[in-house]
Structures are given as structure tokens and as C-alpha cells.
Amino acid sequence: MIGRLSGTVLEKNPPQILLDVGGIGYEVDVPMSTFYHLPALGEPVVLHTHLAVREDGHFLYGFFSVEERAAFRQLIKVSGIGARTALAVLSGLSVNDLAQAVALQETARIVKVPGIGKKTAERLVLELKDKLGKALPHTGATLTATAPGAPADDRSDILNALMALGYNEKEALRATKDLPPDTGVSVGIREALKVLAKV
Incomplete structure (x- = not known):
């Protein structure tokens, strides 16, 4: 391993x-x-x-953190959740947000992730309810997403990343249309995911 x-x-x-x-x-x-x-x-x-x-x-x-890996390992144990979907969940929700959604049984937050339907979200909440909190190492670490700006031609990388996460081209274009021209890839993906989470 x-x-x-x-x-x-x-x-x-x-x-x-x-x-x-x-x-x-x-x-x-x-x-x-x-x-x-x-x-x-x-x-x-x-x-x-x-x-x-x-x-x-x-x-x-x-x-980046052992907490993310622990959450990933719990996610892929859920029936119907593959590695790609687990990555999408962790891309759309922080580990803390996921743990909170599971604890409060807030399936509405989880179905906003591409590839997660209502039934899958309900199964995920049910199967992780007593496991996720125990599996996460309590290091006190909190992740804050910060990234430097990048050239404007990174726009295609942002679109490709969103489509790799399961969004279609129309959704990706809508989420990125208001991004400033000098937005870097990392910041652009983060901001686009915020827009998509509100839909």
C-alpha cells in the first residue's frame, strides 16, 4: 500500500x-x-x-490532509459510490461540511454534488451516520483554500476540471461566465463550484 x-x-x-x-x-x-x-x-x-x-x-x-483521505475511504465503502464520485463529493463539500451534513441528515446539501441522486444521498447519510465522525482523525487542522492568480488562458482548464467532476458543458460555462479574466485555475474552480452549489 x-x-x-x-x-x-x-x-x-x-x-x-x-x-x-x-x-x-x-x-x-x-x-x-x-x-x-x-x-x-x-x-x-x-x-x-x-x-x-x-x-x-x-x-x-x-x-492534502489525513482527514480528507479518511473521508474518501469511508465514502467508497458506501454502496454505489465509486472513487470518482467520492472525489466529486470532497470537491463540492469540505470534510467538515460533509460530516455536518451526515450528522444532521441534510441530504439536500449532498444531492448538489454531480452524480449524487436523492436515493444515493440518503444511503450515504444512512451508512456514514455512525462511521464518518469516528473515522476522521481529530488533529484540529482546518483547511482554507487559498491560491494565487494565474493567466487568463487558464479558463479552459477550469471548464475541463468542472466537466471532469461530472458537470456538463452548459453548467460549466454558466458557472464560469462571471469570473474575472485574470482568475487562476484553483480560484476559478472554487468560485465556480460555489455558483453550482447554489443552483
Whole structure:
């Protein structure tokens, strides 16, 4: 099991990044909450990882915090929730928001995530009710999404990231139409997700 990677960021193609660890390039899928925290290309980063072994290959998922990874591992245990959907949940809701939604049985907050219907949200709340809080390490860490601005041509990367999360092109375009032209990828994705969460 690969539980942690410490290396240099070579590429960012949300939701996937390429991480150079000792000369080996690891393709790692990350939720947008982790993507916001990534340093610039060529800079070092440490990710807590989850390795999934399936018939069609080995897949690595990376997280900025152990809390995110713990939540991811609980999510993929829920019937009907795959890794891609779990990443989408963590991209649309912080770990604290997810835990709160589960504790208060607020399925309405969860169905706003692409790929999550009412029945899946109800099953998720039911199955995680007594598990999520216990599974999360209580480190006292709170994540705040901050990211520097980037060139205007990053707009296509923002759209691609939103569509990779399950939104269609029309929804992605609507969510990004009011973004300032100099909005960077990380900030743009975060702001677009806020707009989509209000719909």
C-alpha cells in the first residue's frame, strides 16, 4: 500500500496531477479541495494517498490532509459510490461540511454534488451516520483554500476540471461566465463550484 508521497509537482491537469518522486512520475487523482493547496509546478508537496487496485489497473488518489483521505475511504465503502464520485463529493463539500451534513441528515446539501441522486444521498447519510465522525482523525487542522492568480488562458482548464467532476458543458460555462479574466485555475474552480452549489 502506498500511503504517502513526497515529491515535486510536474503537471496539473485537474483532477489529475503528475508527481515526481525520486525520478518516478506518479499520476495521482485529487479532489479540488486538495488541488487548491498545490504549490506551483516544480515545487515540493506531500500527499496522503490511497491506492486502489482494480482489474483495469492501479489507481492512486492523493489528499492534502489525513482527514480528507479518511473521508474518501469511508465514502467508497458506501454502496454505489465509486472513487470518482467520492472525489466529486470532497470537491463540492469540505470534510467538515460533509460530516455536518451526515450528522444532521441534510441530504439536500449532498444531492448538489454531480452524480449524487436523492436515493444515493440518503444511503450515504444512512451508512456514514455512525462511521464518518469516528473515522476522521481529530488533529484540529482546518483547511482554507487559498491560491494565487494565474493567466487568463487558464479558463479552459477550469471548464475541463468542472466537466471532469461530472458537470456538463452548459453548467460549466454558466458557472464560469462571471469570473474575472485574470482568475487562476484553483480560484476559478472554487468560485465556480460555489455558483453550482447554489443552483
